[in-house]
Amino acid sequence: MAEWFVAKAAELPDGDRRIVVAGKDEIGVFHRGGAYYAYSNYCVHSGGPACEGILINKVVDLIAADRTYQGQAFSDEVHFVCPWHGYEYELATGRCVGDRRLKLKKYEVVRRGDDIYVVA
């Protein structure tokens, strides 16, 4: 295990991300909502660059108390989306939304002074 340099903290503002090649690993490092998240950049589906797609909130059906459909909305849950085929992952956990038994490998992110590192 080693600590791989990601960025100066000031150069990775909230909402930004980096792709880090750490030996044989390729890791997406996200900074979002004041927290850092790091996951394998290989989609569980067909190996696409899972961390390189758009960030978008989860879509939910609005079902009323009488069980009727009332439209759709975005929830607070943030997803990142593999740009190859649209597999969605929870930003907070790396779990695949379509089958939560599947998840991307998660990496620890550490801050040392002004520097951000990922452990791999």
Added chain:
Amino acid sequence: MDTVPSDVRKLNFDEYSTAKHLDHAAQQARARNFQDFLIVDVDAHHYENESYKEVFQYIESPVIRHDVIDSAQRPGRSAMLNSSVGNQNLGGRITRSNLRRLQKVPADGKHRDIAMTLEWMDAMGVDYACMFPTPMLFLGLHPQVEIEVALCRAYNRWLCERILAVEPRLVSMLYIPFNDPDAAYRTVKDFGECKGVVGFMVTSPRYKPVHDNAYMKTYALLEELGKPISFHAAYSWEDRALQMTNRFISVHSLGFMWFNMIHMTNWVVNGLPERFPKLKVMWIESGLTWAYCLMQRLDHSYMMRTSDCPSLKRKPSEYMREMYYSSQPMEKPDDKSILEATFKMINAETQLLWSSDYPHWDFDLPGVIYDLPFLSETAKRNILGGNAARVFGLDTKVVKKIP
């Protein structure tokens, strides 16, 4: 713990490179030694609408050419060409759909369409690709038959002259204007010997039955030429049954099987395999499970109702097992034995041909075949390229350059 320097990339959504987008595909291709053997993609696409300015110049009727060019200048309003409702790019989640316009290609005189296509082919490890249009997949639903005929002919001429004649790694099964049987025949007659034309294709969403007597001369000509006829699936949200679906996942999942199930049923029940025993028939982009299902359904009913299809000398599934199938979008059940049974049902080792459907939203990589645990190395290579080379008469020399 050691601190080590790393290679760090920023993401930039203001630029696009197919090679970068498919860098992981190239990694897979290198890891699996795809450089060592032939891979043919029997169903790939370009966006012919990006070349409409050129294509429209090939429309032979001056009136239709004028009207189509005029209507193209008013995007977003009623147009001469039909399209189809549906958010194929998943609301922007499939990023290449929007970003591809930012792709820079070398200024070496090569057509942008060719340059972009070769780039993804090399990344995946593909030697030859059979190109099909994208918006024109819905042209069979155009209410004006003469528009289908005119645009189809213009597109075929453009494709043959500007793409296939200059790039030997690209081939096509040309669009047949099936709603006009005479024009369909003329298309095969006029383009059958053109460079890179390895067959002919009927877009499946349409309402002309394949067993109509008007098509027999076209099938006979194709049989004589030794070139396959293929049925390329798509959906139609205008279809009466599919109008009941309310999400794209529904109309896509059903639609891409639905029209091919109907055409296949008509093809077999009316005894066309007996009338054209040497005609090669291929079914494109319906996945595989539909054939697995339909074989069993038709066989079951056939044994009780042979008088409904007296031309048949064997069970429907036996004819279907002699046809060809493209693989994408290949279903991937968790239980691999189900997929193995599907492969067995269609005699995949000789009848299945790998396809990517790239750059569409649900494309497959060659790994979907190469990574299957129940296939021998020979079967994998047949499905990935050998079968297509045999059906299309392609050179088997490896010509790609995986980056």
